[in-house]
Amino acid sequence: EATFEQAAVGIALVALDGSWLRVNGKLCEIVGYGHDELLERTFQDITYRDDLEQDLEHVRRLLAGDMTTYAMEKRYLRKDGSLVWVKLTVALVRKPDGSPDYFISVIEDIQARKESEADAIASEQRYRELVESANSAILRWAPDGRIAFFNTFAQRLFGWRAEEAIGEAVSLLVPAQDSSGADLTGLVEDIANHPERYLNNINENICRDGRRVWMHWTNRALRDAHGEVAGILAVGNDITEQKQAEEALRQKNEELERFNQAAIGRELQMIALKRQVNALSRQLGREPPFDLSFAQTVEPPAGSPVP
Structure with missing residues (x-):
């Protein structure tokens, strides 16, 4: 009794037709209904319509003996009309003769996690929109020099499609020597080993068609949890006209x-x-x-x- 009522997750006993037989306080808190109000309803009544068919399919398979438990993420419609995301885990209790008796449901409130995930997705989308619409070449490459990201502007400028450039060595864009004869063969390795020396760097690059462009690069080291360089984020602007x-x-x-x-x-x-x-x-x-x-x-x- 104490475990049922004081659990940090919602717990319910549910009849085979979906009506609530018994619910604890946490479940009432999650869905916003009083104890007696909830017992007057079924789980179908408060399940968001877009999630109901999947839930019912799991129930049918559980009753058919195809599985002993199921878990899913779904939405409940709260009393105030708002939606709440939960992680639902259901097991079927059978009678001594093996026939189905009732379900035990454990309901965990995951609304905060879902909101955090949605915020992260939105933030990533805004970041990608910003990066893809930028009037600068934006590259991310690994310490071994392999390109991991190649934005739209970089594709237009250098003439390589993203799917062609990603996975290739960033030295693809760096000539062995610039127009003045300076040796650039060790530039990429030196940036990876000493990124602090190249926070701002001007060097000549080469396009797919052999055209040379002068670029002003801002390079930032991306570090892992141990402080090791996990990649280089490079933002470059074409300054060829200025150099000319x-x-x-x-x-x-x-x-x-x-x-x-x-x-x-x-x-x-x-x-x-x-x-x-x-x-x-x-x-x-x-x-x-x-x-x-x-x-x-x-x-x-x-x-x-x-x-």
């Missing part, structure tokens, strides 16, 4: 510097010639024709005479 613009700017700056050096050289040669003319004028007792006071601090080219 930087290279064009560098070349223009070099060209301008060469021009400036040439112009300065010509100006210095002109100053040197004017100094020579001034020096010759002085030797002839004439007034120097050129005012070079502005150039007193300018070093003349080597070998030029100084007035």
